[in-house]
Amino acid sequence: MYNLETKVFYCQIDSCRAIKEYQKKGLCVRLLAVEEQFFSAQALERKEGVEVISIEVSYWAFLERLDGAGRVPAKAERDKFDLLDDSVRERSRWYRLEVDWNTKTRHGYAYPTFSEEKPRYFELVSCRTESQTISLGPAPLFNQEVMKLPLSHDTGISTSNASPWTLSAFHVGQGMCSIVSDGKQALLLDIGAGTPVTRPLYQEGKITNELAQVIEGIKTIDLILSHADQDHWRILAWDAELRKKIRHIFVPENAKSLAYKDPAIKFDIKEIQRLHIVLSTNSWLDVYRSQPKRDDDNGQCLVTVFESAGKRALIAGDYVYSRFPSDTNKDVADLQNQDFDAVVVPHHGDAESAHRIVKARQGAIAFFSAGNHRKFLHPTQISRDNHKKEKYTEICNNNCPDVRRVTLI
Template sequence: MSVDGMNVPVDLPPGGFYAQLDKIDAIQDYAPGRRCARFVGISPSDFSSGAFLGESGCQTYILDVSSKVLAKAMRFPAFNPIPNRALPDGAFDVLEDFWFYIKIEPSTEITDSYAYPAFTEASASYFNVMTVQIVGGLKLPLLEASHPEHKVVRASRATLSAFHVGQGMCSLYSYGDQRYLLDAGAGTPIKREVYRRRRFQDGTPFINELRTALGENEVIVIISHADSDHWRLLEWDLDLLNQAKVIYFPMGVTNLISRSKQLMGKLQALADHTFRFDSVNALSVYRTSRANTDNNGSALVAEAKCNGRNALVPGDYVYERIKSDSGADLAALAHQAYHAVVVPHHGDSASSREVPTAHKSAGPIAFFSAGTHPTYRHPRQVSLDAHTLAGYQVVNNPGCPHILRHPLL
């Protein structure tokens, strides 16, 4: 709901939320802009009735709960008490399968925590956290593989671009007027409030070159894995959501956001598949090994071929995991030379290992999609150096306040 183009808050579910953890250490999009734990939640009535399991889905909510408030409510120590130290990968993966009951008291003033209904025009509604409990609940259904159908309209060439979206990932494969969005995420310094208002607080216009690149074309969206920094733009941008003909998540994953009523009919699962356009243009997608159970490992890895040139777009699946994957076709990607790579996991330390060979052609690119999260500190210098040493031209702009396009192929 909006007034004069400005988003306004809405009433929150009585009693609070039943929720699942998305990010243990995020940065709030609205005031007070602090570190938070990000949850996807549903109302108590939808939880108790099992409405979230139905074919129609239900209304989901995004909750940004202050890290300090959550730690106090659960009697946990501070989640990351050591300043300027990154959280270890997978440290809290076990919590992603739990249900939390977050009892709240709505507030008419800005507090440390807020929520808003996902895939709507609403903005933050604030609350105080009363209690947080881990509770039992039904498991979410796994997404089963579909059989993609795509109609090829012949075009002269394909292109691949990556976008600076802060602490997130987003790339676009185009073949003529056909659009394939590889991840649709964003994060600090890109903020939901600024994105939706299309301007900063001082009135300066927010530049969104992704919107320009998409135009009004129908889009096929391929999400590498379930973390919100790889799909948040679909929630922020209802025009983009409406343009999406289909949204693919990895086969065999589950996530509470997938039960959103606004995604019903669009969301499907994808395993290995190649979208082939002609003899020199194709987009190949590979499902990672089922042995990998963490979010980053339960993923889709893409290889884009444009006019005989190729790029690796692995999401958060780092190179050494590609090399050791039990799928032969996916593991083979580690042994190719590339004209471009979108560096995995935002350029963390692990992405400095097993960097693939840079193609001998002029100007192979390593694109770092990272933001200004103070504890993740992406990209790491060791990764920047490793890609430079491997022969790539490094593209890195973590503080970019706009969504800007960078051609890769």
């Protein structure tokens, strides 16, 4: 746990318009932070890592105090602020937050990100944009472009008698999580969640958790993380037992996050540009690092294609179809010319995901992974309608309160 006397944190924004996990689920700014004593290039890159703190603070209190504003800005200014978390440059900006733990006013709360500790509440005293620029260093580069599973020295299992590999997606609210597994081994494709699936409900066991059931007998899991937004990895932070199973966490080359510096996952992080994962003689994963025309947060990502026994699925995180053709990675660009038996609809079915939808094979499934966030309103009706027009069968349950499994292939 961070020092109880800590009153100053240095933070980076994860989401400008999130929903609080606690405190009646009000609108908040979600940040990742370190204590003041660790705010230096040397401390952030130290070998043993640095504890990363999650902070959720009232959206209104944050904006009222930001750089001494003294008032909540007009809607036009707020709309501009709301878009900051789309920008790679703005997400790398640091903010200095000063808090007071000893008042009755509760603007927000903090807790160690990779923990089961209860939140500690505070009053936000001040908030300012930090003039000092500290860039985060990269994680180690994975030195293979082809990886074969199973690895005999890890599992002792031979591919000759392996069970069929399947792809399942999970309803996790405003997040994304899928799994490729043969029942004995598994790879996770994102492991995020969001409203109505929340940290307290998950950690207190108040929801049905079919992900936990699926991985119960699996000893070693690799995670392919499409990008660094928390709604794509938050279950990893919530679940200590799951973290014990993780061997590698593959992330896009040169796409950085403060979360990667926490010792709970720091030593598992591996950057990749391209990775072909052989699962069996007729099952594999291809993972491509995007090279987007527009440099934004959602565009700095990994796009995954799963193939098994002649069936093919696309899992692209928040990278929408219409961006494929202009991507300078030819493998990503070529996805627009392929057809699929299943897709996890990009970016939770937002309006952009309604365009240039990849071709559906007969009986293809479109899985919408979205929650009930009252600001985002995902999935959009146009995305749902257009996937149906392209002959996809829709699976959508954005009010599902549990972590529920749906087999796609």
